[in-house]
Amino acid sequence: MSNKILSVRGLTRIHGEQCPLCISSTGPEHNTNICLNCGSVVAAHDVNFDLYRGEILGIIGESGSGKSSTVKMLYFDDTPTAGSATFYDSDLQHDMFALNAAQQRSMRNKRFGMVYQNPHLGLNFQISAGGNIAERLLMSDLKHYGEIRTRAGDLLVRTEVARARMDQNPKTFSGGMQQRVQIAKALATQPPLLFLDEVTTGLDLSVQAAILDLILEIQHELGTAMIVVTHDLGVIRLLAGRTLVMKHGRVIESGLTDQILEDPQHAYTQRLVASAL
Amino acid sequence: MNAHYELPLEDAGYSFGFLDEYAKKEVRRCILKAISIPGYQTPYASREMPMGRGFGTGGLQLTLSLIGEDDTLKVIDQGSDDSVNAVNLRQFVQLTCPGVEVTEKTQEATLIQSRHRIPEKLLTEQQILVLQVPYPDALVVVEPSEARRKVMHGEADYSRLLVKLYEDVVRFHEITISHRYPTRINGHYVIDPSPIPRWDVPRLHQSPALVLLGAGREKKIYAVPPYTLAEPLVFDDIAFRVEDFHDVHGKRIACRCCGSTVSFLDELIDDLGNVTHQCSDSAYCEEMQETISARKQA
Amino acid sequence: MSYVAIKGGKAAIDGAAAATDYLRCRGSLDEPLTLAMIEEQLRLLISRVISEGGLYHPRLAALALKQFQGDTLEAAFALRAYRSTKPRLLESPVQDTANMRCIRRISSAFKEVPGGQYLGATYDYALRLLQLDLANEDPAAFKDVAKAFLRNTPETELPNNFPKVIDSLRAEGLLPPVTPSRAAAFDITRDPLVFPVPRSAALATMARAETGGLLAMAYSNMRGYGDVHPTVAELRVGYLPVMLPHPVTGELMEAGEVLITECEVVAMYEGTNGDEMPTFTLGYGACFGHNEVKAISMAILDRALQKGMRDGPSNPSEDPEFVLLHVDGVDSMGFASHYKMPHYVTFQSDMDRLRHTQQKMQQKESEMTT
Numbered sequence: 001m002s003n004k005i006l007s008v009r010g011l012t013r014i015h016g017e018q019c020p021l022c023i024s025s026t027g028p029e030h031n032t033n034i035c036l037n038c039g040s041v042v043a044a045h046d047v048n049f050d051l052y053r054g055e056i057l058g059i060i061g062e063s064g065s066g067k068s069s070t071v072k073m074l075y076f077d078d079t080p081t082a083g084s085a086t087f088y089d090s091d092l093q094h095d096m097f098a099l100n101a102a103q104q105r106s107m108r109n110k111r112f113g114m115v116y117q118n119p120h121l122g123l124n125f126q127i128s129a130g131g132n133i134a135e136r137l138l139m140s141d142l143k144h145y146g147e148i149r150t151r152a153g154d155l156l157v158r159t160e161v162a163r164a165r166m167d168q169n170p171k172t173f174s175g176g177m178q179q180r181v182q183i184a185k186a187l188a189t190q191p192p193l194l195f196l197d198e199v200t201t202g203l204d205l206s207v208q209a210a211i212l213d214l215i216l217e218i219q220h221e222l223g224t225a226m227i228v229v230t231h232d233l234g235v236i237r238l239l240a241g242r243t244l245v246m247k248h249g250r251v252i253e254s255g256l257t258d259q260i261l262e263d264p265q266h267a268y269t270q271r272l273v274a275s276a277l
Numbered sequence: 278m279n280a281h282y283e284l285p286l287e288d289a290g291y292s293f294g295f296l297d298e299y300a301k302k303e304v305r306r307c308i309l310k311a312i313s314i315p316g317y318q319t320p321y322a323s324r325e326m327p328m329g330r331g332f333g334t335g336g337l338q339l340t341l342s343l344i345g346e347d348d349t350l351k352v353i354d355q356g357s358d359d360s361v362n363a364v365n366l367r368q369f370v371q372l373t374c375p376g377v378e379v380t381e382k383t384q385e386a387t388l389i390q391s392r393h394r395i396p397e398k399l400l401t402e403q404q405i406l407v408l409q410v411p412y413p414d415a416l417v418v419v420e421p422s423e424a425r426r427k428v429m430h431g432e433a434d435y436s437r438l439l440v441k442l443y444e445d446v447v448r449f450h451e452i453t454i455s456h457r458y459p460t461r462i463n464g465h466y467v468i469d470p471s472p473i474p475r476w477d478v479p480r481l482h483q484s485p486a487l488v489l490l491g492a493g494r495e496k497k498i499y500a501v502p503p504y505t506l507a508e509p510l511v512f513d514d515i516a517f518r519v520e521d522f523h524d525v526h527g528k529r530i531a532c533r534c535c536g537s538t539v540s541f542l543d544e545l546i547d548d549l550g551n552v553t554h555q556c557s558d559s560a561y562c563e564e565m566q567e568t569i570s571a572r573k574q575a
Numbered sequence: 576m577s578y579v580a581i582k583g584g585k586a587a588i589d590g591a592a593a594a595t596d597y598l599r600c601r602g603s604l605d606e607p608l609t610l611a612m613i614e615e616q617l618r619l620l621i622s623r624v625i626s627e628g629g630l631y632h633p634r635l636a637a638l639a640l641k642q643f644q645g646d647t648l649e650a651a652f653a654l655r656a657y658r659s660t661k662p663r664l665l666e667s668p669v670q671d672t673a674n675m676r677c678i679r680r681i682s683s684a685f686k687e688v689p690g691g692q693y694l695g696a697t698y699d700y701a702l703r704l705l706q707l708d709l710a711n712e713d714p715a716a717f718k719d720v721a722k723a724f725l726r727n728t729p730e731t732e733l734p735n736n737f738p739k740v741i742d743s744l745r746a747e748g749l750l751p752p753v754t755p756s757r758a759a760a761f762d763i764t765r766d767p768l769v770f771p772v773p774r775s776a777a778l779a780t781m782a783r784a785e786t787g788g789l790l791a792m793a794y795s796n797m798r799g800y801g802d803v804h805p806t807v808a809e810l811r812v813g814y815l816p817v818m819l820p821h822p823v824t825g826e827l828m829e830a831g832e833v834l835i836t837e838c839e840v841v842a843m844y845e846g847t848n849g850d851e852m853p854t855f856t857l858g859y860g861a862c863f864g865h866n867e868v869k870a871i872s873m874a875i876l877d878r879a880l881q882k883g884m885r886d887g888p889s890n891p892s893e894d895p896e897f898v899l900l901h902v903d904g905v906d907s908m909g910f911a912s913h914y915k916m917p918h919y920v921t922f923q924s925d926m927d928r929l930r931h932t933q934q935k936m937q938q939k940e941s942e943m944t945t
Contacts, residue, residue, distance in 0.1 A: 102432045127444055134443045139436040145446060145512035167447050284634060291660055300659075303765075320767035325655040330906045331913025355920045357584075362916055364584040393920045411913070422896055424770045449932045450939070455924035474924040494906050496767045520927040544923055557920055 004088050005193055005225045006051040006074070011083035013069050016040025018081070028247040028268060033064055043069040044249045047083070053192070054223040058240025058257060060230055060272070065246040067229045071195050074227070075114050076104045087111070089192070109139045113186030113224075117198035119178035122185065123170050129156065129181045130166035136188040155184035159214060176207035180214070187218065194226045200235065212238050233276040237261060245269050294341040295373040300324050304342035304498070308489060311500040316462030317430075318413050323496040333366055333392060334493030336409035340390045343405065346376040351386035356394040356541070356557035366390065381560050393456070395477040397540050397561040400486035402503060408471045410492040413499060415459035415469040433465050439510065446515065458517075459510045462501055467510060470501075476519045476541045481507035522554070532556045535565035599644050613637040622834070622864025623647055627904050628654025629764075629783035631833050631863050648785070648908040655905055667819055668827070672837050672861070674736055677813035682740045684808045684841060690737035695812065697867075740809040741839050744855065750841070751854045770896055777880050777899055781873045782862050785904025792902065793872035796879050796892035803878045805840035805858060812836045812865050837861040838870035842878045856881070 014022055019038040026033055026042040033041050044066035051057050059067040072078040074085055074096070085096040089111060099107065108114075116122040123132050133152040142148055153163045159180040161173075170178050179199055186194055196215065200208040216239060218224060228239050236243055236257060243260050245253040245268070253266045264270045294301060307321040326334040344350065352367040354360035358381040367379055380386050383398045392409040400406060416426045419437040429435070438459060445453045456472045460481065470478060471490055481488060481501050488501040501507055509517045522530045522542050529538045533553045540561060542554040556562035600607070614621055614637040624636040628651040635657065639650035679695025682688045694700075744750040761776035768776060781789060796803055814832040821828050838860040844853040858881075860873030876898060883893030891897045901907065 101428075105432065105434070127440055128447065130447065131440050131444050135436050135440045138439040138443070139434070143439075143513045145443065146514050148443065148512075282634060284638070295660060297660065297662055299663075320769055322763075322765050322767050324659045324764075325652070325905055326659065327653075327656045329652070329912050330909025331911075332909065332916065334909075355917050359582045359584040360917055361584045361587055365588055368585075368588075392916075393918075411910070423900075424896065450935045451931065453928050453932060455928040456921040472918075472921045474920055476924075494910055520924055521931065541920070542923075543919060544926070557923075 003052045004050055005053050006088070007086040008047060008049050008051075008070075008074070009084050011047040011070060011073060011085065012045045012081045013043040013066075013073060013078065014040050014045075014081045015043060026248065027250050028252055031248065033066075033248050042249045044073075044246075047244075047246075047251055049244060049251075049254065051193075051225055051227065053225055054219070055242065056219060056226045056228055056240050058228045058230065058236040058243040059246060060233065060236050060243060061246035062231055064248065065231075066249040067231075067244075067246050068197055069249075070246075071197050071227060071229050075112060075195050076108055087193070109136065110189055111191050111193065113189070113191040113194040115179065115182045115186050115194070115196045115199045117201050119170065119175070119182055122182040123178065125169065125171050127169070128167045129161065129170050129173070129184075132170065132181060133185050133188050136185055140189045151188070152184075155187060156181070158218075159184040159187075160210070174207075176203050176211065179203065179211055183211075183214065183218075187222070187224075190222065192225060194224050195229075196226060197229045198231070199228075201230070201232070215239060233261070233272065245272070291373055293374060294344060295326070295369075296324060296338065296341050300338075301342040304338055307498045308339070308342070308500065311489070311498050312487070312502050314466075315502050315505050316466030316468045316499060318466075318468075318492075318497040318499045320496055321498055323493045326493070327369070328365065330494035331411060332362060333390070333409040335491030335495075335498070336390050336392070336407045336493070337366060337369070337491075338493060339407045339489050339491040339498065340370065340388060341373070343407075344370065344374055344377055344388055346374075348387045349378040349380050349385055351380050351383060351389045351560075352391070353389070353394065353396070353558075353560075354392040355543075356391075356396075357559040359559065362392060382564070383560050393472045393474075394541070394557060395473055395480045397556075397558040398564075399480075400484065402485045404486040406484075406486050406488045408473070408488065408490045410469070410471040410490045410497075411494070412457065412469050413490070413492040413495050413497040415457075415467050417469075430466055433467075435459075435461075435467050435510070438467065442510065442512070446512070451518075452511070452515065461506075461508045461510060463505050466499075468499060468501075470507075474520055474541060475509070475517070478507070478509050478517070479519070483507075530554050532562060532565075535562045535569060537562070537565050595644075608641050610634060610637040610641065613640055619865060620647070622836075622866050623786055624650045624654065626863040626866055626869065627651035627783055627785055628658070629863075630654045630658045648904050651785075652905050652908070665819070667817060670815055670818060672811070672815055672835075673739055675811055675813040675815050675835075675837070676735070676832070677737060677811050679812040680737055680809070682807065682809045684740060684744075684806050688740050688809075689743070690734050737811075739839070741841070741857065744808065744841065748852065749855050750857060768899060771884060772895060772899070774877070774881065777895060778859065778861075778873070778877060780899045781860070781876060781902060784869075784873075784902035785907065786866065786869045786872075788902045788904065788907065789872045789876065790868055792892050792898055793875045793879075796875055796890065800890040801879050801892045803840075803842045803858065803875050803882075805842050805875055805878065807871065807874075808839045808841045808857075810836075810838045810867060810870065812867070834864055835861055836864065836866050836870040838867070838874045840871070840874040840878065 017038055018040050019035065021037040022035040022040050022042055023045060025036050033043065035042065047070050049057065059070065061067045069078065073080045080097060087094045087096050087107065094107065114122065124135065130152045133155055134148050137148050137151060153166055156166055157163050161177055161180045161184065170181050173181065200211050212235060219226060228235065230236060240257045242255065243257045244251050245260065245266065247268050253260060253264065253269045260269060261273055264273050303321060307319045311317065311319045323335065324338060326337055328334060350370055352358065352363045354363040357363065370377060371379060383396045387403060388405050388407065389396065390407040395406065414426055416429055416438060419441055420426050420429065442452050456474050457469050458475050458478050459467050460470050460478055461467045470481060483504050484501065485503055487503050490499050511517045520541065524530055530542060531538045532540065532542060532555050534555050537556055540556045540558060543557045545553050545555060547553065614633050620640065621633050621636045624640060624647055625631055625633060627647070628636065632654070636650065636654060639653040643649035643653065677693065679697060680693045682692060741750055745752055761773050761779065763776055763779045795801065815835050816829045816832045818827040819830040820826065840858040841855045842858060844855050856878060858874040858878030860870040860877060862869050862873065876892060879893045880895050880898060884895060888894035
């Protein structure tokens with residue numbers, strides 16, 4: 001059985017009507033995502049990478065780099081313009097974008113987890129924190145109330161949200177705590193693959209540090225593979241074993257995080273590393 | 278305005294069953310589709326009837342499309358043949374379907390149209406039960422958009438409904454849904470079984486009779502075919518409980534007329550403020566009373 | 576003490592019918608209302624009922640209003656129920672409203688339009704001051720009003736019909752050209768609405784919608800829960816000839832005419848994809864009878880729904896499900912009324928739940944305090 005969990009080839013997303021000049025007139029050399037001919041936005045083009053079981057891959061870039069677009073497509077929040085992705089699940093292989101909507105929803109619910117920067121995208125604010133986690137457990141066919149309570153409570157304890165707050169609405173929680181609930185919810189079905197999109201951006205530094213520690217601990221305990229999207233080098237340095245650097249929709253550099261940080265090749269990466277506080 | 282126009286006063290008659298034959302055909306086709314896909318809400322072009330939407334036009338269209346001269350019809354509302362709405366509907370069918378027999382005795386009926394109750398007496402394979410439905414969709418409580426609900430039903434994705442039950446148990450330590458209890462049919466579609474009490478839900482399960490559900494205003498027909506699984510949504514460790522008719526001392530309350538301790542009871546308050554109970558199913562109650570007086574005479 | 580089950584449902588219904596008849600007939604006058612009086616002197620009320628009933632039969636609308644003592648919801652309902660039983664003889668081909676014999680025709684978009692602006696019979700600029708002398712109207716004077724109007728109106732050559740204002744906007748390219756469609760119109764009386772629905776289904780539903788409900792939705796859009804910002808390109812009231820194919824020759828012949836109100840509103844242009852020229856957008860409303868508020872509301876909602884169907888609704892008036900499922904008077908009035916029916920079994924079930932829950936909470940409380 002291969003150790004690979006995800007394989008992405010030629011992933012592309014263009015917004016707008018598209019024309020033959022879109023690709024050639026955009027990218028880091030042209031300093032833009034916008035096609036000067038038709039006005040389409042090339043959010044991401046030709047993204048390729050492999051992800052292995054238990055590893056954390058970082059994707060770093062500024063706004064407009066295409067890092068979030070990439071992850072959105074892989075979580076089925078958006079449809080690619082071109083490219084493919086294969087998910088390896090035990091002995092099975094799934095051509096992700098060839099699945100129908102129901103199959104994609106099933107994969108999303110049972111094999112993936114996602115934590116958004118904005119908790120309003122990841123949490124339902126009309127139900128309790130425990131209810132949010134219960135919803136995921138119920139989607140994966142767990143129907144025992146007592147067990148759902150126990151598991152949800154355990155997950156909230158693990159993510160350092162007090163069990164006592166389980167029945168409260170996340171509306172009343174701080175930003176950091178809402179992220180913790182999201183993480184608990186994402187882990188509810190013990191997915192082999194977790195997507196984290198700018199999860200600590202906007203939080204206080206001490207809170208950020210605590211959440212990053214939590215993510216590392218979870219990875220050690222559960223062996224979850226992760227894709228971490230961020231614009232913060234510090235997050236990459238702490239979490240990611242390998243990293244992709246993206247600019248204007250293209251992957252401009254990729255490799256071991258240590259190497260990229262020690263010896264960046266692309267001019268942009270060099271500037272990025274040099275400017276890190 | 279045509280000053281010479283005169284109303285065609287001799288044109289006041291209606292065809293058998295009030296609806297024209299095309300309308301009846303459409304309803305019957307819809308019934309067949311509903312039976313083939315147990316629990317699926319089949320849309321149909323519900324016709325306007327002379328009684329208001331909400332007064333049983335959906336059930337009525339089913340009855341009028343199925344009824345023939347050799348049928349015997351029973352109509353009940355809240356379990357009673359004498360309830361105003363039942364009387365009104367029954368009279369309408371008698372008016373528009375000459376030759377059709379009507380009855381109050383459950384066992385004599387071939388077709389039973391009912392609002393909010395299933396008869397206490399077990400029905401047979403020769404009978405069809407038509408239930409009047411205000412809300413066909415169990416998911417309406419968590420999702421107002423019909424288009425989105427359709428996708429959820431198609432994928433049997435009832436997690437949001439189950440979360441609502443979870444939150445109920447968290448807050449009130451039990452599921453608080455009283456009537457309209459969401460019930461899964463044949464292992465896939467979850468239906469709203471109409472505002473029957475929980476007491477009646479088990480009667481849908483493996484029923485010898487065909488159960489048809491008609492929503493006139495919402496324009497849907499669905500079915501629980503005979504001998505089909507009908508399982509109320511519960512958690513593995515929280516059982517489905519029916520209404521409780523025990524008094525404060527734990528004694529099962531009896532009907533004041535026939536003494537039955539196994540039927541669904543109506544609670545009545547008299548002019549002095551005294552609370553008494555009597556069977557909701559009036560035909561059942563009368564039969565019990567007849568049996569008792571027959572025994573007394575014997 | 577033995578209890579006997581109380582019966583009397585039938586007697587109650589018969590009693591209710593007798594009571595309503597009594598109220599209808601017990602007035603101080605000996606003469607019942609005549610259908611002609613209702614049809615001739617309350618024409619706008621008739622218009623409302625035929626429009627909401629979806630049946631062009633002013634005489635029957637008068638009967639329904641008389642029978643139901645002026646309740647327009649009940650009268651429209653009665654017309655719909657009557658229509659339910661009538662066989663469908665044929666479907667007319669598409670009728671061109673440019674052939675309308677107008678009795679009123681205005682445009683807010685231009686000061687002058689081809690054919691001219693005709694205010695016609697409207698209360699728009701009338702002062703809403705009660706004319707108390709209507710309390711004792713002299714029959715002779717009453718009869719003379721119409722005669723005098725015809726006497727005093729000069730003979731003029733009126734055009735037979737008027738070109739559509741929007742056609743001149745189309746000619747200039749300010750409105751997109753008409754794309755003739757081969758698709759049959761959606762028949763809401765024969766097919767259920769399954770969303771998303773085509774525009775013809777939305778228009779048909781709104782054409783027989785309850786006027787107040789439709790107005791409320793449109794008003795919400797006008798006030799800001801939406802951004803149609805309409806200009807009335809043309810409002811027409813008039814008689815549309817109904818052209819039907821001759822049963823033998825198939826040739827289109829005028830079978831009669833129907834009074835309709837039609838409104839076309841032009842809304843601000845929207846962004847387009849790429850090189851397409853932006854144009855104004857069109858909203859269309861039409862209904863039986865003379866009902867301008869309904870036609871205008873319908874046109875605004877038509878525009879709002881088209882926008883909602885294209886871009887996703889950002890307000891209730893742009894959401895097809897929200898609008899189309901809640902504007903039908905027969906559905907809404909029926910459901911509101913149904914709450915008056917017995918619900919004691921369901922209430923019994925509700926009481927059972929609450930009693931149980933209260934019991935459990937009390938148990939929990941006493942457990943906590945011990």
